[in-house]
Amino acid sequence: MPSARPSQLFRNLNAKIASIPMILTAVVVFLGGTIWTVVYSFTNSKLLPRMRWVGFDQYERLWSTNRWLISIENLMIFGVLVLIFSLVIGFLLAALLDQKIRFEDTFRTIFLYPFALSFIVTGLVWQWLLNPDFGIQSVVRSLGFEGFNFDPLYNADIVIYGILIAALWQGTGLVMCLMLAGLRGIDEDIWKAARVDGIPIWKTYLFIVIPMMRPVFITTLVIITSGIVKVYDLVVAQTGGGPGIASEVPAKYVYDMMFLSQNLGQGFAASTMMLLTVIIVIVPWAYLEFGGKGKRHG
Amino acid sequence: MAEAGLIDHTDAAAGIRSRALEGPRGARPRRVLSRRNIILYGTLFVVAVYYLLPLYVMIVTSLKGMPEIRLGNVFSPPVEITFEPWVKAWATACTGLNCDGLSRGFWNSVRITIPSVVLSIAIASVNGYALANWRFKGANLFFTILIVGAFIPYQVMLYPIVIILREMGIYGTLTGLVLVHSIFGMPILTLLFRNYFTSVPEELFKAARVDGAGFWGIYFKIMLPMSLPIFVVAMILQVTGIWNDFLFGVVYTKPDIYPMTVQLNNIVNSVQGVKEYNVNMAATLLTGLVPLVVYFVSGKLFVRGIAAGAVKG
Numbered sequence: 001m002p003s004a005r006p007s008q009l010f011r012n013l014n015a016k017i018a019s020i021p022m023i024l025t026a027v028v029v030f031l032g033g034t035i036w037t038v039v040y041s042f043t044n045s046k047l048l049p050r051m052r053w054v055g056f057d058q059y060e061r062l063w064s065t066n067r068w069l070i071s072i073e074n075l076m077i078f079g080v081l082v083l084i085f086s087l088v089i090g091f092l093l094a095a096l097l098d099q100k101i102r103f104e105d106t107f108r109t110i111f112l113y114p115f116a117l118s119f120i121v122t123g124l125v126w127q128w129l130l131n132p133d134f135g136i137q138s139v140v141r142s143l144g145f146e147g148f149n150f151d152p153l154y155n156a157d158i159v160i161y162g163i164l165i166a167a168l169w170q171g172t173g174l175v176m177c178l179m180l181a182g183l184r185g186i187d188e189d190i191w192k193a194a195r196v197d198g199i200p201i202w203k204t205y206l207f208i209v210i211p212m213m214r215p216v217f218i219t220t221l222v223i224i225t226s227g228i229v230k231v232y233d234l235v236v237a238q239t240g241g242g243p244g245i246a247s248e249v250p251a252k253y254v255y256d257m258m259f260l261s262q263n264l265g266q267g268f269a270a271s272t273m274m275l276l277t278v279i280i281v282i283v284p285w286a287y288l289e290f291g292g293k294g295k296r297h298g
Numbered sequence: 299m300a301e302a303g304l305i306d307h308t309d310a311a312a313g314i315r316s317r318a319l320e321g322p323r324g325a326r327p328r329r330v331l332s333r334r335n336i337i338l339y340g341t342l343f344v345v346a347v348y349y350l351l352p353l354y355v356m357i358v359t360s361l362k363g364m365p366e367i368r369l370g371n372v373f374s375p376p377v378e379i380t381f382e383p384w385v386k387a388w389a390t391a392c393t394g395l396n397c398d399g400l401s402r403g404f405w406n407s408v409r410i411t412i413p414s415v416v417l418s419i420a421i422a423s424v425n426g427y428a429l430a431n432w433r434f435k436g437a438n439l440f441f442t443i444l445i446v447g448a449f450i451p452y453q454v455m456l457y458p459i460v461i462i463l464r465e466m467g468i469y470g471t472l473t474g475l476v477l478v479h480s481i482f483g484m485p486i487l488t489l490l491f492r493n494y495f496t497s498v499p500e501e502l503f504k505a506a507r508v509d510g511a512g513f514w515g516i517y518f519k520i521m522l523p524m525s526l527p528i529f530v531v532a533m534i535l536q537v538t539g540i541w542n543d544f545l546f547g548v549v550y551t552k553p554d555i556y557p558m559t560v561q562l563n564n565i566v567n568s569v570q571g572v573k574e575y576n577v578n579m580a581a582t583l584l585t586g587l588v589p590l591v592v593y594f595v596s597g598k599l600f601v602r603g604i605a606a607g608a609v610k611g
Binding site for chain 2: 011012014015016018019021022023025026027028029030031032033034036037038040049093096097099101105107108109110111112113114115116117118119120121124125126127128129131134135136138139142169173174177178181222226229230232233236237240250251254255258259264267268270271272274275278282
């Protein structure tokens, strides 16, 4: 051919131009931003980021700060309980809705609507419902149970359970929806075969259906976990981290350090720890999910 | 236990057919008030009441006067219905020095949400289209980074974005926040559009190519008109997501352009003054109203949106 071959760079030029926002987001914000934060977590930045290297100082301080330790403890208790309860409740609700019942759409709409609401709204509603003077506690007491005590938002020992109740109210609908989709993906013949063999229905669920839904469970697990690590608005709205610092969470620690206490280095170190937590959860999942090429999940 | 009776009663709709298949147990007379039905619907009903209760309490509290709230319990319906808390929440509730109510936050949220939804969908749909139909070398690498990035806690990227926005001179402005929403909406929306465009028949695309249509021609004349449903799903996802956002609003804007969620939190959790629970609940309801309306109007599309967002999200 007489004319010079057009450079590789200009092939498919429009598509490349159109992808610039995506490329910038991926490389500059996601990759670059993450690396930047991790690097600066090793500096003693205060009000402004400064490149003065201090090694692991920020991390040592972080792990000897009482507030951070409480945040981590809260996150672990909260995380484990949210995982267990939302998976169990979500699955049970999905199984109930899967019994070919009437008004399925109505029930599903009711169970899912809290998910459309923000964490701020969720937190404020439950703050009101758990108000010891006017809320559930006072109503139960007025019914004659004078000794009834349930004021999680004012009791440092159980405040995290108050947040748990709100979080479950908001989020189980989503889990239910995912589980329902999973249940619908189970072949009808499996049920027929189990019925013919006379296997009790609970055994069919426990030993046949749930193992078959493994991919759905794993995906749900990952979604819930990455949501748990991010939990922030709910705590801010419902308790503001109180009473005292009893309901602090890592995401709030990061925000407060960066934007209220002018202690950027601590914020960077704490957010790097959050990143590490997510990596510990995501990497095994990604390995299971995408490790075997060509495997798809439902 | 309900389960014992569950097997042979599962097929309520196909009663006759399943009765024939039931085998040795034989057909039991099928009554509406069977034990299984009572337990099943009873459980569902109780759970539904639990889920609806907060919404109900919000509504009744917001319609009561303060004296009634102090006397009665949260579940009792209002004796005397008053809309004053709603008016106050909307027009005169105070945050700091400003006493023009939630209306300001509402309009801020509108001014944030609309451009963010439009921009993020525009960018993501074109991205998805390029990834599905015009794949170039390296495209999948960037896409993978994008999807992995969706799992990174926002806190990790908060400050670098502050610096980027400051360098661009739009830190603390609506434009800056719109950009942030477009960035963080990108992974999930790009995935949504890419998967959808991949399912469009290849022949259609090839025929258009033969006819001389280019990148933008095919996008606007073929892909866009063909994929309106997925655009609606993306819109639902974004409107509720951006409206409900709190973190980005509080980090990237200044008090006079705070979105509604941030202002609501400031109104309700302010430490000054007497707590007016009825006004607080009216304000909370007002803030939740937009996503609730979107949810109840969109119905199944909302479910499709979160399913798309959830699976591999």
